[in-house]
Amino acid sequence: QSALTQPASVSGSPGQSITISCTGTSTDIGSYNLVSWYQKHPGKAPKLLIYEDIKRPSGVSNRFSGSKSGNTASLTISGLQAEDEADYFCSSYGGRTTSVFGGGTKLTVL
């Protein structure tokens, strides 16, 4: 149950697009279409942004999109806004009734 690998930080200017990667293995990300992404502001509960690799819950802005290739999933945020500054976490079903999170990526909006 090793944590998924995310970059520690990314940054972008308002209006730009950024992509956050999430690398796992063939036993988690590579085996299931069950990657989810969460946004977390300090002191607040996490918010689900993406599930089943690419699906967006109702109410989540279409500026957030997910993709996956092999053992790596990605979250893209387009049209960056100041309120997007937060921590972002990926998660995958890991098989054998386990789940795993990534270490998190701090997004700074310049």
Added chain:
Amino acid sequence: EVQLVESGGGLVKPGGSLRLSCAASGFTLSTYWMHWVRQAPGKGLVWVSHINSDGSRTGSADSVKGRFTISRDNAKNTMYLQMNSLRAEDTAVYYCARDYNWNALDHWGPGTLVTVSS
């Protein structure tokens, strides 16, 4: 409105025990898998444990296996996490979360802080 509220956190000595509760309202608890996730101070989210809708299947992270036990009482709309043999590294905010659809945690509680210190 879907609501999850954790309780039971607090200060406990190493080796001690705590039982966390997660009270659910606004939805039928018995139809959802549920999870516990924790976040240590300044660290990332870490999955702790999950339980299927009727409580017959559970899974736990290796770091808590044999020490933490997840359970639920659907009649009371409540999920639990029994934590034994607590260690300093278990210090964290513990969140309960509803699993909307296979690892999609769509509703979370505000969290409860567990501090393990002598």
